[in-house]
Amino acid sequence: MTVRKNQAALTADEKRRLVAALLELKRSGRYDAFVTTHNAFIVGDTDNGERTGHRSPSFLPWHRRFLLEFERALQAVDASVALPYWDWSTDRTVRAALWAPDFLGGTGRSSDGRVTDGPFAAAAGNWPVNVRVDSRTYLRRSLGTGVRELPTRAEVDSVLSIATYDAAPWNSGSDGFRNHLEGWRGVNLHNRVHVWVGGQMATGVSPNDPVFWLHHAFVDKLWSEWQRRHPGAGYVPGGGTPDVVDLHDTMKPWNDTTPADLLDHTRFYTFDTDG
Amino acid sequence: MPDLSRRRALTAAAALATAAGAQAVLAPAAGAAPAADATPQAGVEPSPGAMPSADPHHGHGMPDMPEPFDEVYKGRRIAGRPTTMGTGHEHHGGYGVFVDGVALHVMRNADGTWISVVSHYDPVPTPRAAARAAVDELEGARLLPFPAN
Numbered sequence: 001m002t003v004r005k006n007q008a009a010l011t012a013d014e015k016r017r018l019v020a021a022l023l024e025l026k027r028s029g030r031y032d033a034f035v036t037t038h039n040a041f042i043v044g045d046t047d048n049g050e051r052t053g054h055r056s057p058s059f060l061p062w063h064r065r066f067l068l069e070f071e072r073a074l075q076a077v078d079a080s081v082a083l084p085y086w087d088w089s090t091d092r093t094v095r096a097a098l099w100a101p102d103f104l105g106g107t108g109r110s111s112d113g114r115v116t117d118g119p120f121a122a123a124a125g126n127w128p129v130n131v132r133v134d135s136r137t138y139l140r141r142s143l144g145t146g147v148r149e150l151p152t153r154a155e156v157d158s159v160l161s162i163a164t165y166d167a168a169p170w171n172s173g174s175d176g177f178r179n180h181l182e183g184w185r186g187v188n189l190h191n192r193v194h195v196w197v198g199g200q201m202a203t204g205v206s207p208n209d210p211v212f213w214l215h216h217a218f219v220d221k222l223w224s225e226w227q228r229r230h231p232g233a234g235y236v237p238g239g240g241t242p243d244v245v246d247l248h249d250t251m252k253p254w255n256d257t258t259p260a261d262l263l264d265h266t267r268f269y270t271f272d273t274d275g
Numbered sequence: 276m277p278d279l280s281r282r283r284a285l286t287a288a289a290a291l292a293t294a295a296g297a298q299a300v301l302a303p304a305a306g307a308a309p310a311a312d313a314t315p316q317a318g319v320e321p322s323p324g325a326m327p328s329a330d331p332h333h334g335h336g337m338p339d340m341p342e343p344f345d346e347v348y349k350g351r352r353i354a355g356r357p358t359t360m361g362t363g364h365e366h367h368g369g370y371g372v373f374v375d376g377v378a379l380h381v382m383r384n385a386d387g388t389w390i391s392v393v394s395h396y397d398p399v400p401t402p403r404a405a406a407r408a409a410v411d412e413l414e415g416a417r418l419l420p421f422p423a424n
Contacts, residue, residue, distance in 0.1 A: 173385030194396035
């Protein structure tokens with residue numbers, strides 16, 4: 001069974017293996033297919049139209065499945081690898097080990113945002129940004145400039161305390177846990193982290209930065225924490241909602257999985273804090 | 276893939292999406308293919324005379340359409356106006372935004388704020404603010420036409 005660990009607790013060997021698997025997915029072209037899929041959904045999901053990956057109740061199960069697909073691709077390269085998560089409410093500065101040269105590398109240089117250290121720096125030659133919205137082919141970051149502060153644990157707790165999963169109109173204007181976690185409303189958790197990282201992470205092609213997966217693995221973990229806090233609450237809506245993935249509707253692009261199939265993460269993996 | 280034609284970019288994107296099991300995702304983009312046939316420069320700003328003033332099929336349930344704008348910001352021409360033209364699969368409430376003549380994918384949120392594909396998690400009040408944020412983010416880089424963005 002896959003165990004997803006806090007990135008801060010990874011051993012040097014675990015980091016090495018994860019990085020190697022990421023670079024191999026990139027080399028083979030599999031990595032960029034995930035970036036393309038994400039961008040297709042992010043430009044296609046709209047508040048007044050069909051919405052699946054973002055700004056909708058299925059934001060959480062969609063990303064759970066997307067990460068599962070990605071994790072399986074990593075494991076096809078190295079079966080020992082699991083996706084770690086980045087608890088940005090704790091590891092909240094540019095000095096976190098996450099950003100060290102033996103893992104993801106640090107922030108970008110001020111002139112052009114280019115990441116200059118770590119395995120994903122353009123100069124290493126292993127991380128061309130191919131699926132992109134502008135002419136720049138190098139990984140960029142600007143940690144802590146688009147917004148100064150990552151969410152605090154108190155802010156996370158305030159969102160985990162919201163007892164309703166989601167609410168009409170089931171979009172970026174909704175009240176409820178999902179939209180507060182996604183960040184279109186309230187203290188802003190998930191969206192703010194994308195902005196804090198900057199570079200490609202602030203764009204529709206955000207999976208170009210490997211931290212995308214660690215960010216979403218933590219968002220996914222927060223969903224499981226919310227379930228534990230609110231055992232009587234569940235995914236809504238339950239049926240008949242136009243443009244929205246109901247509990248038993250299949251989700252694009254897989255068309256073989258419903259939110260109901262994805263509610264229990266322990267079918268697929270556990271967290272180092274489960275138990 | 277900055278120098279690919281729209282058709283070739285679509286094909287490449289479809290191949291990548293298929294590799295990810297994402298055939299259905301590209302349906303909206305595929306729907307834009309006829310426009311690409313008729314307009315090799317699809318994704319590049321049409322002439323103003325070709326632009327209708329408004330699109331009755333868009334903006335349903337939305338606030339009034341924002342005013343057009345056209346200015347030079349940090350040395351780059353940014354423009355926005357209501358449109359039915361162009362870029363096909365994107366959902367922008369019938370409002371097109373261009374940076375140096377290249378369409379910038381923008382989207383209006385339920386609360387009336389705006390985002391663009393280069394600043395997708397950070398709503399701003401107006402499409403002009405989204406265009407300016409894009410210029411800031413691009414730091415002089417050339418925007419790629421749809422469907423790449």
